[in-house]
Each structure stands twice: as structure tokens, then as C-alpha cells.
Amino acid sequence: MKLQMNTTLALYSVAEFAANPGRHLSTAEIAARHGVSAHHLAKVLSELARAGILESVRGVGGGYRFVGNARRLTLMDVIERFEAIDGGPAKTRVPATDIGRALAAIESEIDEMAKATFRSITLATLLRLIERQSRHASAA
Amino acid sequence: MKVDVRDVRRDDLHAVIAIDAAATGLAKPAYWRSVFRRYGDPDARARHFLVACGDGEVVGFVVGEVRDWEFGSPPCGWVFGIDVRADVREGGVGSRLLEAIAKRFRRAGVKKLRTMLARDNTLILSFFRSQGMMAAPFIPLEMDLQAAE
Ligand SMILES: CC(C)(COP(=O)(O)OP(=O)(O)OC[C@H]1O[C@@H](n2cnc3c(N)ncnc32)[C@H](O)[C@@H]1OP(=O)(O)O)[C@@H](O)C(=O)NCCC(=O)NCCS
Numbered sequence: 001m002k003l004q005m006n007t008t009l010a011l012y013s014v015a016e017f018a019a020n021p022g023r024h025l026s027t028a029e030i031a032a033r034h035g036v037s038a039h040h041l042a043k044v045l046s047e048l049a050r051a052g053i054l055e056s057v058r059g060v061g062g063g064y065r066f067v068g069n070a071r072r073l074t075l076m077d078v079i080e081r082f083e084a085i086d087g088g089p090a091k092t093r094v095p096a097t098d099i100g101r102a103l104a105a106i107e108s109e110i111d112e113m114a115k116a117t118f119r120s121i122t123l124a125t126l127l128r129l130i131e132r133q134s135r136h137a138s139a140a
Numbered sequence: 141m142k143v144d145v146r147d148v149r150r151d152d153l154h155a156v157i158a159i160d161a162a163a164t165g166l167a168k169p170a171y172w173r174s175v176f177r178r179y180g181d182p183d184a185r186a187r188h189f190l191v192a193c194g195d196g197e198v199v200g201f202v203v204g205e206v207r208d209w210e211f212g213s214p215p216c217g218w219v220f221g222i223d224v225r226a227d228v229r230e231g232g233v234g235s236r237l238l239e240a241i242a243k244r245f246r247r248a249g250v251k252k253l254r255t256m257l258a259r260d261n262t263l264i265l266s267f268f269r270s271q272g273m274m275a276a277p278f279i280p281l282e283m284d285l286q287a288a289e
Contacts, residue, residue, distance in 0.1 A: 074266075112259060117275070120265035132272065 001114050007082040009036060009044045014078050015130070017054060017066035018123040026063035044082075051081050068123070075126065076118040085118065086111045141194040143233055145240040147182035148189040148201065155198035156191065159225050175221075179203055185248045188241050192224070192233050200224035202237040206248050211278065216252040217245030222264075234267055256280060 161167040179189035
């Protein structure tokens with residue numbers, strides 16, 4: 001399973017904002033850090049603002065800050081603003097044959113695992129994982 | 141509320157049964173008495189049944205055991221039940237219980253903690269994830285057994 005570009009950008013951005021609660025970051029700052037176009041990222045950030053996860057900050061520099069609840073906001077809450085994990089249209093393309101049905105059952109096993117995983121990981125849990133990994137990396 | 145975690149005692153069972161019944165919708169007194177017989181020995185190193193007490197009442201429990209060489213993997217600590225009374229959840233009791241049983245497992249010399257959860261139980265999945273647990277390199281499988289001919 002591979003998430004679409006915008007979804008991945010949204011996850012990166014939300015993690016970045018949640019790690020710096022209260023601080024406002026500009027679109028350009030995040031775009032530069034992840035090597036993407038600011039124009040492209042702007043659309044993603046405004047969708048996150050519409051979802052009530054970010055709040056736009058007016059004034060010099062502009063930008064956004066995190067207003068979600070990192071302990072309850074899950075990766076799935078972010079992902080589903082941008083795409084449907086259960087394959088959506090691909091599912092309806094599966095021909096109604098015995099082979100099609102068997103393959104669709106296998107695909108849906110994978111989707112269900114992915115959904116359960118994304119639903120159970122909050123931003124707070126993700127931030128703790130990032131911290132643990134960087135501790136391991138610096139200890140190694 | 142100050143919470144202490146200790147080994148279960150026989151007279152805690154009614155509270156354990158009630159907490160489990162409230163979470164699962166099913167009272168299973170015979171099951172819990174048998175779990176107590178098998179896991180309730182405070183001197184056993186491989187089987188643990190702990191309760192969390194606050195204000196003189198049992199408000200949660202955890203049960204687990206060391207499992208040896210299952211599916212070819214070295215001994216691990218296996219948690220097969222954890223429950224916190226609904227009115228005291230989100231106050232750190234679950235974390236305390238898991239920490240306490242992990243400590244027992246460490247003392248028994250194991251290096252991994254494992255559990256298996258219903259995929260649609262987001263609450264308990266989120267809880268274990270928050271404690272740092274990740275997907276294990278195993279896949280649970282099942283099939284319907286046909287009735288014997
Ligand atoms: C899962 C359970 C044991 C957690 O107990 P708890 O005492 O509430 O846990 P804690 O307060 O230590 O919470 C630790 C973390 O778990 C996660 N968590 C707990 N409740 C949550 C909820 N309602 N939503 C999302 N995450 C939650 C959070 O990350 C929390 O950390 P935080 O407080 O920093 O947000 C408890 O909710 C419970 O007993 N649920 C029913 C269990 C069940 O279904 N048992 C039957 C099958 S075994």
C-alpha cells in the first residue's frame with residue numbers, strides 16, 4: 001500500500017506542527033525542509049486548516065499553527081481528508097468473477113490491517129516513536 | 141486518586157468479574173475463578189495476575205504469562221487481558237498495570253512483550269500503541285472448521 005503524495009505531505013506537515021505546538025511555521029519553511037513546492041503544500045495546509053487541525057496565522061510571515069489534540073488525533077483522521085484507504089474506485093473495477101472476488105478478498109485483508117494501524121496511532125504516539133528512533137540512532 | 145498495583149487476592153475476584161462484565165457485556169465467574177487458580181499464585185515467575193487499587197477498591201487488572209518457544213520464537217511475555225473500570229480510565233491506570241507486568245516479565249528474563257487484539261478495538265489498540273508497541277512479525281490466521289462427518 002502506498003499513500004498518495006498529498007497524503008504523505010499532510011502527515012509530514014501535521015507531525016512537524018504537532019512537534020512544535022504553539023509555534024507558527026510558514027508554508028515556505030516546511031516546503032523547503034521536505035523539498036516540495038510551496039504552491040503544492042499550500043493546498044494541503046489549507047485543507048488541514050479546514051479540518052480544524054491547523055489554524056492560519058495572519059501577519060508578518062503568515063503560516064499556520066497546530067490546534068488539534070495530539071493525544072487523540074490519529075493518522076487516519078489526517079489520511080481520510082485526502083484519500084480513501086479501502087481502495088475506493090479500484091474495488092468497483094474488480095470484475096464479478098470467482099477470481100476477481102478472491103483477489104478482492106485478499107486486497108481487503110490488507111486494507112483492513114492498514115486502516116486498523118492508522119486508526120490506532122495518534123500524533124502523540126507518532127511523536128514518541130520519532131523520539132525513540134532518534135535516541136536509538138544517536139546511541140548507535 | 142493514588143493507585144497501587146499488587147498481586148490479585150481471592151476476594152478481588154468479584155471486582156474483576158464486574159469490570160470484565162462491564163467491558164465485554166458477559167459475566168464469566170467460572171472463567172475468572174479458573175484464571176485465578178492458574179495465574180493467582182504470587183510466587184509464580186511465569187504467570188501474573190495483577191490488580192490496580194485506588195481508594196480501597198480494585199479499579200483494573202492485567203493478566204499474562206511467559207510463553208516459551210511458541211512458533212519458534214524465544215520466550216516472551218504475553219498479555220492476554222487488561223481492563224480498567226470505565227469511570228477511572230484515561231488517568232494512567234492502564235499504563236501502570238502494563239508497566240507492572242512488564243517489570244515481572246523482565247525479572248523472569250524475557251525481552252519481548254506481546255499481545256493480540258481485535259482489529260476493530262481501536263481503544264485498546266491505541267492504548268498498546270501509546271505504550272510503544274508495534275506490529276509483531278506474525279500474522280494471526282483462522283478458518284472455520286467444518287463439522288465432523
Ligand atoms: C485500554 C485501557 C486498558 C486503557 O486504560 P487507561 O487507564 O484508560 O489507560 P491510560 O490512562 O494509562 O492511557 C494511556 C494512553 O492510552 C491511550 N488511550 C487511552 N484511552 C484512550 C482513548 N479513549 N482514546 C484514544 N487513546 C486512548 C492514550 O494514548 C493514553 O495516553 P494519554 O493519557 O497521554 O492520552 C482501558 O481503556 C480499558 O480497559 N478499555 C477496555 C479494554 C477492553 O476492551 N478489554 C477487553 C479486551 S482485553
